[in-house]
Each structure stands twice: as C-alpha cells, then as structure tokens.
Amino acid sequence: MGSPLKRTPLYEAHLKAGARMVEFGGWDMPVQYRGIIEEHRTVRSAVGLFDVSHMGELEVEGPDALATLQWLTSNDVGALEVGQVQYSVLCYPHGGIVDDLTVYRLAPDRFMITVNASNIDKDFAWVTERSRERAGRAAWKNVSSETALLAVQGPKAEALVGRLADRDVTRVGYYRFERGTVAGAPTVISRTGYTGEDGFELYTPADDARALWAALLDAGAKDGVAPIGLGARDTLRLEMRYVLYGNDIDETTNPLEAGLGWIVKPAKGEFIGRGAIERVRAEGVTRRLVGLEMAERSVARHGYPVVKDGARLGVVTSGSYGPSVDRSIALAYVDAAHAAVGSEVGVEIRGQAKAAKVVKTPFLPPRVKKSS
C-alpha cells in the first residue's frame, strides 16, 4: 500500500456535507456532494464553493527572484506587475511540461506560484535544484501545507465574496489580486478560476479555512451557494478547454501542440525548454490538442484512440458529458493533418469507432470578467 492519503483542513466538513471522497493525486478529496451535473449547473447559474487546498503554493523571494522565474517559466514574468497573476508552464529542456501554474507577483522581489497537487514535491525539487544551478539570490519556500485555497465561482461569486470582504472586490480585475480579509480571515483575493465563470480564488491560512468555508456557505445561502466536488470541477474546466496536468499535458507534450503557445514568450530571453520549443515552432507541430464533439452520447475517455478509416490518428486525453453543452465532448491529440475544425474522425469506444467532429473551443463561451 502507498502512504496514507493527505487531507485538507476541510476534510471533516466534506464528510459532514455528505461528500463522496476519492483519491486524487495522493489526497482524499470530495468528488461530489449531491451529484456532478447538479453541482456543475449550480456554478454556471449561481455560485459554487470549492475546496482546492490540495493545490500547492511555492514562494520565491530575493533580488534574483524575477530572473529565476524568467529562467524557469515560459511566460514573461517581467510583464507582471505587483498584484497581477499570470498563467504559465515549467518546461524540461526537451520542451515537455513539468507542470502548469499561476504566478503571483506579491512584491517586486517576491512571487508565489500555485501548482498542481500531485506535482508539489516534484515541482519544489525542480525549482530549487534549477535555481541552485543559477546561483542566484532567490530563496524558495514551500508554503503548501500552511495555505488553504477556496474557489468561489459563478455569476453570484462577486456578490458573495463582496459581502464578506473588507474591500470593494468589484475593483479586483481578471487575473489580478488584492490582499485583504474575507470573513475576518487574512486572504489573498484573486480573480482567477478554473470554471469559465467569474469568481475568486481565496488563499488563506490553513487554520482559517474552516471558518471561511462556513462563512461563505452561510452568507451565500440566499445566492444558492453549494459545495462543489472535483467531478464538477472537471466538467466545468473541460467545457472551457482548460487543460489538466496528467491528462492533457505532461512531460511528453510540448506547450505548442497543447495550444499553449500564447504563454510561451521566447522574446523575453532564455528559459528552460526554449530551444526545443522554438525548434517545434520552426518545424511545425505534428499533432494538436483539439476539441471533439461526439455524435452520440457515449463518453470518449482518457486513452481512447482517435481513428479514421481504420488508422490511428491520435488519442483522447479528457472526455465527459458536458452538462452545459448537453453533449459528449472531449479533448484529444490529433494528427495535425486532421486537426482542423470540422474534421470528421472516430473515437474507438469498446472496439467500435464512434463518430466525432473537431469543433471550435472553448465548447462554451467563458463568462470571466475581463475588465472591471
């Protein structure tokens, strides 16, 4: 048997709320409370509360913190102001992806990166070892276990968080954050998320998480707030074509084929993986991560082959029934020659090729708040 599953500060609260718990990346997490589809709809129509405290937070500080992050990540950290957030990836020299993450500029010389739960140890080892090679004045600290993360997502998220915050959260722009308090708890109030809805991610000390969770459920009752499990988190992000590390991207995929070229900024200067990614850009990608829509409702799942006329064209990386689009949708790596929107392919499900079509993504227009 492996090591015991890790628990977030809200583990007991999940059990009490009737959650069904599952293993996710070494953590014992709620997959659903009342049902994935109902929870999905709650987030799209009202507001949902997610415990994502399993995610990791790493801080780096020092005169060379910026230079270190420029070396480690693909996006241009130099363009990031204090109070701003940036989506990015850590790459290997061969261009494969160590992890995807968000970068927070806390101060001119201090940053936080938020990484995937299953990658915390790998990422911390990676960033500290690569930083040591550079001998820069930048100190890393893994603050994951003392940091809880709650996501409040949905059209009523702003009203709910606004009611409990010590500041006017309507002024926090998309991919920006402010430090303040929410329900009395010291919080980094970040206008980010993984659902395609407007909303916030709230970083708070682990010791404050239970009180904050309870306060949000209580204050949000009139908004129809409900706790949302990882099941709906997955269907919500899939409809937006947000990639999931371990499913859609990993060490064998490069950012360009994954459609993440927009966060690769070679003009900023050297960074780990830049040479390999630039070669891919020059030669052209051989496959692309595309959105598929199934002709019928059978679900195309991770690992299912994408086929055409008996030949294998690629592989499904994520797939589900999409509750808001009301059809079976998937992400798949498909041979670049067949990756154009409208391309008709098959997904092999239980030995049978089921009709599918490459469609425009996101599957549903996002409703994030782009300006404030």
Add this chain to the structure above:
Amino acid sequence: MSNIPADLRYTREHEWARREGDQVRVGITHFAQEQLGDVVFVELPKLGTRVTAHRTFGVVESVKAVSDLFAPISGEIVEHNTELGDAPQLVNQDPYGRGWMIVVTPSSPGDWDELLTAQQYEQFLAEAAH
C-alpha cells in the same frame, strides 16, 4: 439503507428483474445508480438479441465511470427502453420504473430461481459494505 423492492429479484452485479407474465423486465438497482452517479449514456442491444445469464448485454456510463450491464437471465430481447437515449438520467431518477432497460423472453426458466431475493440482495449489500 438502499431502496430494494420486495417483489423483484436481483443479481450480484446490481441488476433487478421483474416478472411480467411470460416476460422479465430488467434494470439496475437504486444502489447501482447511486454508486455510478449521474448516468449520461446507456448502450443497449438491438431487439431480437439473445442474452445469456451472467453475461454482459450492455453498458451504462456515468460522468465518472463505465459499467457493464449483466443479464439476470438468458433469453431474447423483445423491448428496450428507447426513452433512455435522450433521458439517461431516468436511471437515476426512477431506477425501478422509467429507468428500466430491457424486457427479455426467458429461454431457460430455471434462471429465475437462481436470482437473489430482495432479502438476499439486501444481505449481499450489507456484507459487501464490510
């Protein structure tokens, strides 16, 4: 405890069977649909297909899982629930009613007696929980 109607028979794979004259109607139990979560697709065989007791006859998919459907008895499929094509959620909402899956004309009358009674199925679930 799970909802287990007394007048039905059950399999260890969580299908139910109901005698209706000479035929047997089949679906999955309340417990099964609860374990699966939201059902989004049900794949059923064509009319006239012969099914064999303990063998798979179809597939039920939820958001998170794929599960085989096992025939409680051998026989020929004379009806299948076309309503599930557009409304697979009926399996969750009404597993013993509108969420039924197939109707079979039995070919081997002895099959029925090998199925679990409600009491036996309830005991089976209780044992499985430990």
